[in-house]
Amino acid sequence: PMRLANKIALVTGAASGMGAATARLLAREGAKVAVADLMETEGRAVVGQIEAAGGEARFIRLDVAEEADWEAALAEVTGAWGGLDILVNNAGISGSATNDLYDTGLWDRIMAVNARGTFLGVKHGVAAMRQRGGGSIVNLSSISGNVGQERIHCAYNASKAAVRLLTKSVAVQEGAAGIRVNTIHPGLMPPMRTSGATADPVFRAKMLGHVPLGRSGEVDEVAQAILFLASDEASYVTGAELHVDGGYLAC
Ligand code: NAD
Secondary structure (H helix, E strand, C coil), rough: CCCCCCCCEEEECCHHHHHHHHHHHHHCCCCCCEEEECCCCHHHHHHHHHHHHHCEEEEECCCCHHHHHHHHHHHHHHHHCCCCEEEEEEECCCCCCCCCCCCCCHHHHHHHHHHHHHHHHHHHHHHHHHHHCCEEEEEECCCCHHCCCCCCCCHHHHHHHHHHHHHHHHHHHHHHHEEEEEEECCCCCCCCCCCCCCHHHHHHHHHHHCCCCCCCCCHHHHHHHHHHHCCCHHHCCCCCCCECCCCCHHH
């Protein structure tokens, strides 16, 4: 049996990387999936892959930092499919290793997408889920939300720490509404499209030395963890942090 039969999901940043893998997996488990991203061509390609596999999906152009985009996106999803059960706040950007640590504009851009974008998703997702009597929100933090790291920009670390505590705060306050909110903390993964730091082979090799499983992760391994938190199998899990990092944070 499919684990997400009759569920309606929205995944941000779903045109690429872990978001695309998550959108495909949720659809394979029976959810109708809104593929939300800035990148229209790549996003529509993910919708095409889902449909080719027999699933149901639609592309929504969404800038997570823009509140009007969230209003339009939720109106489209609830109008088309009747509600929202699962929200994955996955869209994110990082700085590069060569960025000035004290660049105010970069701080603002990273915080706008990663922190404000997740806040807006939670705000509008919760409003839609309340009408259904509950739901599950999965927010993408990172190992970088837990510890400082060489070459990772301070704004990225700070934004991912904001996601952690935003998640716990809302989990506490929305538990009575039946809404679960959890974070996923990926470790050393394929480099982000926007990242200069984790693309650097010297940095990757150094990080690998701190990964007990001795390898970097695959996007599907993160998607599987998101699927668990999104599904009813995690019905008693809220405010939790799931590290999908090969043991990095255990060291
Ligand atoms: P990615 O760069 O491959 O994909 C991110 C997607 O988000 C892209 O499709 C991009 O277009 C979209 N996006 C960016 N800004 C947006 C905005 N304002 N509105 C809507 N969409 C936007 O990234 P990834 O590696 O798949 O990472 C996904 C998430 O996991 C991010 O939140 C990232 O911070 C986090 N993460 C990544 C790593 C890693 O090493 N790759 C590790 C830990 C955590």
